[in-house]
Amino acid sequence: MRDISTQTFYVFIVDDDDAVRDGLGEVMEVAGFNYQTFESAEHFLQDYCPGKRGCLVLDLNMPDMTGDELQTELFRRDIHLPIIFLTGYGDIPTTVRVIKAGAVDFLTKPVSSKLLIERIRGVLEQEARRYEDSLLAEQALCRRLNGLTTRESEVMSLVVAGHANKEIARQLGISHRTVEVHRARVMEKTGATSLLELARLCETCRLPPEASSSESE
Structure with a gap:
């Protein structure tokens, strides 16, 4: 000490x-x-x-x-x-x-x-x-987020910001099904069991509830 x-x-x-x-x-x-x-x-x-x-x-x-x-x-x-x-x-x-x-x-x-x-x-x-x-x-919590891909981070930020899957797909130029896949991977990699828990994780690691759509899948 x-x-x-x-x-x-x-x-x-x-x-x-x-x-x-x-x-x-x-x-x-x-x-x-x-x-x-x-x-x-x-x-x-x-x-x-x-x-x-x-x-x-x-x-x-x-x-x-x-x-x-x-x-x-x-x-x-x-x-x-x-x-x-x-x-x-x-x-x-x-x-x-x-x-x-x-x-x-x-x-x-x-x-x-x-x-x-x-x-x-x-x-x-x-x-x-x-x-x-x-x-x-x-x-330790933030290291979970570091394991996300760029696209997974984008999807996570938009999900936490309250956007529906259809809106996320439109913003990122990807299919609704692809958003669902990324969203499932985010929950798996972070260990979050609910959207509220995921939002708290982002807040703890001081991530803004938004994402850029400039990166590719």
């Missing part, structure tokens, strides 16, 4: 206490983590860029939107940041509730810098491994 401090992972700190945010920021700097601080859950939601990787160190009791309410909102938005709750008012029912909802840890203030760094580092290393695994899986 490469040094996690060199990766583009962030620790997002959300706490309404200025002193706590400043103190946690100093701890992050000493540990070598990239970090951002937010004074409220609302500010975090406004500024966070979906897809930015890392973990969330989250206070529980905050005005307007509480930490567990933010947890619920992130789930609703399909944002899957691992959450470490850090609060001065922890109790067993609350701990159980947020852990069941997906939080990876629940720490009570004051917490030692050493323990906090250990927990954050463990979460980020897990996220780094998960990210690398997802890249490998994506590369």
Whole structure:
């Protein structure tokens, strides 16, 4: 595993206490983590860029939107940041509730810098491994597309774009039967079992839903 401090992972700190945010920021700097601080859950939601990787160190009791309410909102938005709750008012029912909802840890203030760094580092290393695994899986999927011929790729792109076989045949200047053959080969080579799965595969590999008709069969 490469040094996690060199990766583009962030620790997002959300706490309404200025002193706590400043103190946690100093701890992050000493540990070598990239970090951002937010004074409220609302500010975090406004500024966070979906897809930015890392973990969330989250206070529980905050005005307007509480930490567990933010947890619920992130789930609703399909944002899957691992959450470490850090609060001065922890109790067993609350701990159980947020852990069941997906939080990876629940720490009570004051917490030692050493323990906090250990927990954050463990979460980020897990996220780094998960990210690398997802890249490998994506590369394996895209290799399936690399095995298609030029004509098969053209047919696939038009199919994913929603064109019927008859329209694809007209655009490419080939017979309806030839389109069916190419379409079957595309499904076989990619391993897709449905048009929706094929579309997701193209999206994963960032292929545009269109094709040129300039190539020959």
